[in-house]
Amino acid sequence: MAKAKTVFFCTNCGNESPKWQGRCPACGAWNTFEEHIEKPAAPGKAKSSPVGQSRRPQRIQDVTTDGEIRFSTGMGELDRVLGGGAVAGSLVLVGGAPGIGKSTLLLQICNSLCAGRSVLYVSGEESERQLKLRAQRLGVAPESLYILSETRLSDILEAVEELKPDILMIDSIQTLYREENESSPGSVSQVKDCTMTMMQLSKSQGITVFVVGHINKDGNIAGPKVLEHMVDCVLYFEGDPNSSYRLLRAAKNRFGSTNEIGVFEMMESGLEEVPNPSQMLLDGRPEGASGTCVACVMEGTRPVLAEVQALVAKTMANVPRRASDGFDFNRMMLLLAVAEKRAGLRMGAFDAYINVIGGLRLDEPGADLPVVLAVASSYRDAPIADDLTAIGEVGLTGEIRSVSHLNQRLGEVARLGFKKCVIPRGGSEKLDIPEGLTVYRVRNLREAIEVAL
Template sequence: MTKGKGQRSVYRCTECGHVQNKWGGQCPGCGVWNTLVESIEDSAPARRHLGYAGEQQRSEPVPLAEVEGELLDRQEIGLSELDRVLGGGLVRGSTVLLGGDPGIGKSTLLLQTAAALGGQSKTLYITGEESLGQVSLRARRLHLACDNVLILAETALERILDTARRHLPEILVIDSIQTIYSEALQSAPGSVAQVRECAAHLVRYAKRLQCSVFLIGHVTKEGALAGPRVLEHMVDTVLYFEGDSNSRFRVVRSFKNRFGAVNELGVFAMTETGLREVRNPSAIFLSRYDEDLPGSVVMVMREGSRPILLEVQALVDDCRTGMPRRVAVGMEANRLAMLLAVLHRHGGMPVMDQDVFINLVGGLRLNETSGDLPVLMAIASSYRDRPVPRDWIIFGEVGLNGEVRPVTNGEERLREAQKQGFRHALVPAPNAPKNLPAGMEVTPVRTLRDALAAL
């Protein structure tokens, strides 16, 4: 890198922000390998005053008990799945970071969001990766009404903020933060210093002028957001746009939300006219068969505040290589190994010398313990070649002693299953409700042996 007068070259960790003068393979601050990246910084950075309206040069502390709480001013976008992930709508003055793989549909989602908000609020769309003509062609292909959406092709932070202060938009979209650079720094766009500096100014602008800012972020090959880890700490909400390249379904998941619940899930379907909301996601994650099949069990998992029905498939086969394989798609391999040991010890099924394959249909990932019992029932069903009836629903946590433990929001899971047409449920005994949902029978179990006997 070329250093200017009064500048120095430093190495900054992209995970924890630790700074040192020499490169090293391992960051001494967080212990992560290969995260030190060279950047150019001023030896004595000058204090810069941005001159925002309402900026106070001096503030005094006040007792917390005397501070009045502010009611969140939420604005519904019009895309109910995105509103759900944001916690009920967009909060004025908040900064939302949206990350995802290339081509997953990040720009499409935010262009639809800008068009939906354009009729309610003044919206400014900054594109740093595409030309104005490319964005216009996408808007026409998606049949979006963008008459009230202002668009600017710019990558310089100072010119972007100057334009925003002249037009005072209520919604600002930056596509993407890795293409924006500040003229005060000599490093290249996308570097650690540039991303940190540009994001800090945009967050400050959002707070001072009560403008809601959307930032699109690139991801690394490992799936994490590119740039410094401090980027996720600065923003109010972090959303990940996920999906299988072979599937038309897309999932927006919140990993951080200062104004709502985390791990909230929104489901979209990619069509020729853009992203369409999936209001009943349980229907797309269930496979309806004409007959009962061994190794297939339906469970109820919880994503944020939403219960979702999901099919768990298991295949147990004779091992022919001398080394039994454990393949888990959608759940942790260590969790599967532990459950197999419990099934062998407390369920009496010698599957330790068998190949075991687990798959969660739809590409979702099991992040809670309610899937322990259905995974074990699917394995037992495949091992015994005896199918579980299609109208049964199962959930519950399994301990190392073979006990079946309760999970949270049991009644809500049962109500969701009843809406989808399920008539029987195998649940932990503490989760058995006093008032059963209409037309549903519940079988409470306390141990793994009880569950195997019930099926």
């Protein structure tokens, strides 16, 4: 008779080891290994898939793509992040901090999804009565929406087999458990087994599955890292707890781009779409203040304007302090060094702090020039004109390099009422400058600072 096998899983990345280790060799995390006992299968019984039937291989020429598969969720911002809508037979993981609005988002889209489709909403954290009360508050009451409060995976599969829904929502994956697995709900093995079952269900029966996942203290999806590899899309719901605005971005998308973002505002009646995020990010911008500059970055196919703030103050320590929020710290250090070497800003005797307003993270080269201009403005205590924006990448020699989609950026700048824009002199793209917008072409940092200040 075969003996039970004991293995250890890293709760941070899912790495498997035959013995306990203090530090995970894969991700480097400490004290994350948990014990799991794997029971051997009974003799004479082959392991079978919990859902679906065995499938035979077929030639790729015989596979048809008729009747595509993509459909709208009823929320334009969510459709944008998904790449144009949800895909039938896909598995989508929605992660975020507690109370950020994950469950609210999924329940709200049920009104539109239930038009011609049936939806089964399974909650392991709320009772049917609690779901009903939340649905009433959000104004969700379609006839083809079914709710179930259950955590046992076998009962959920039975309900799916009975109802045969087109869309299945699981809230959340950390509450589900398989009886064959003796680990507690939320453990590495339980989360992996339940997600694998959901993936087989979606692929074999063509059911679109939305799964809610909690995040850990590091901001990553709780559970093994293989969880993100199994699903088709990974969406992160982000936002400042003290702000009503929420950002939805894709960390992985097999059916579209991962550069798109969706912007929502949490209201009493639920989540409302924000079709003009630039206006939201610039709301409350101070007038005539030094240390602030407006950047225009591309989030997928959408140009977005954001305010970059900088504070430069004489240091009281031997080593000046540096801090960055919403902008890569190492990139900020590089830009400060270029500003000191190429533009004459003596940053060695000053502390420098960078902040991007609105919770947006600027991670593209087009934000380099606004950051340096904001630093120069605070350094000289000279305000940049309120109607001026800047676009450009900064090189190590102080040159300003061209960026992509410059015409789209200029169009967004002019639409929001800005009159001046500092852009790189070079670039092969033919510019279509909007009426009323004055463009200043610069070659290096010194020229850009002279124009802006």
